[in-house]
Amino acid sequence: MKVTWKLPGGEAVTAQADYGQNLMEAAQANDVPGIVGECGGSLACATCHVHVAPEWTEICGEAGEFEDAMLDLVENKQDCSRLSCQIELAPQLDGLVVSVPAD
């Protein structure tokens, strides 16, 4: 499956990702700048924040309660904000587009 990360500078990274990975792991595997993921997906750091593109927000779903509390800590929180470690990649997300907020 393919994922596209739009970067703050206007460039974009499109890369292959695997089902079963989460979006943060896919970003790390492809060295996407700005997605740090320091806590390995255990909801302890909020360093893998993304904005989900409008056409994908419904399919990705909303942030969980704890995730939402973590998102309160980031700059640039929007309605489409998610922590990418909480997005499990599955076939219906093939072609997913997210943007990496400037920090």
Place this chain on the structure above:
Amino acid sequence: MTIWTPQDDGHADLSSHDTFANGAPHNTFARLRRDDPLHWTEYEGGKNFWSVTRYEDITQMNKQADLFSSARGIRMEDQSYEEYLARRTFQETDPPEHSKVRMKLLKAFSKTTMAQYEEDIRTLCAEILDQALAKGTFDATKEIARQLPMRMLGRVVGLPDADLPWLVEKGDALIANTDPDFTSHVLDKMQTDEYRMMPFNSPAGAELYVYAKELMAEKERKGDTSGVLNLILEPAKDGSTITETEFRNFFCLLVAAGNDTTRYSIAAGIQALCHQPELLDQMQTGGAVWETAADEIIRWATPALYFRRTATRDVEMHGKTIREGDKLLYWFISANRDESQFEDPFRVDLMRSPNRHLSFGQFGPHVCLGMWLARLEVTVLFQELAKRIKSIEPAGPQKFLRSNFVGGIKELPVKVEAI
């Protein structure tokens, strides 16, 4: 040029604090990574434990907090259940309990909050460096590395400057509780169990507790509710609060953990500058190097040599069976020199990128809360140092801390030529 050559014969006793008094036994770690990545380590002072030494294993295991728990102790030493309860902080809990406490503090320690301290740090660095460098030849750990984190702790926690030397001395007695230079109650040689219910099994824990109580009473009298100490007293979302014992332990953790780790990162960075002169040139050129330098210095230092976990059920790994209740030590110092993750791991490369080192315990729920502050302190300190010196070289033998838990150069004689 090599910064430092390990002294061990490849078969060092990892459970012995004396081993680490000569620096980390990297020949032993290299052998274990290659031949025995899950190594059953004999420990005279208590139950034997597993030593996990490969980068890949540690990152995978660190994610599985349910299987490898922090809630039965995080250091090699065994604790009874009552000692554990008396001495634990949120470091010794697992999610979701751990996350509840952590949430209260995340904002105060976030990258954005910390960035506001940059000018403060720069002013402090200028003061510290101008004083130290004027001496020409001096102990860089004492005169530089120890000073900055101590004084920043005062700012972040809200403590009076006059109390800081005393607090740091107590903090050292806690966390360097196996080195006779820092405590008269050396943990593995102690004849008493009088302090076993105190943080770090140390009398300094009791003194810090009295200090914290008086500090909070004073703040309450003044109606001052600012700072991280008040944050932790706030109820969590579900209304739960921490107990007085937990507060005491948290205060000790702040004083101890916030201090020596950054100190030893700075010391290791200065050590590297002494032996790889091109590093100073790179720093003086400036620019992009500052985006990556701090992480490389912190990788090189790896002040938290390991953290321990305990298996919550039987699990197979590398053809061996880890039993429920077995202790496992994640040797971050070994993972940070793992050839399969880091090219030329014994060289300091300030431009190393990506640099997914594990000095902050990354890829697990306990990733260091103070990491943004640490990175900022290291960056600014070296920026200011590079502006001020033409050269730096060793001026005598370095001495390492006697501890298999905290890795640090406790004495680093250097000679500088100021600009």
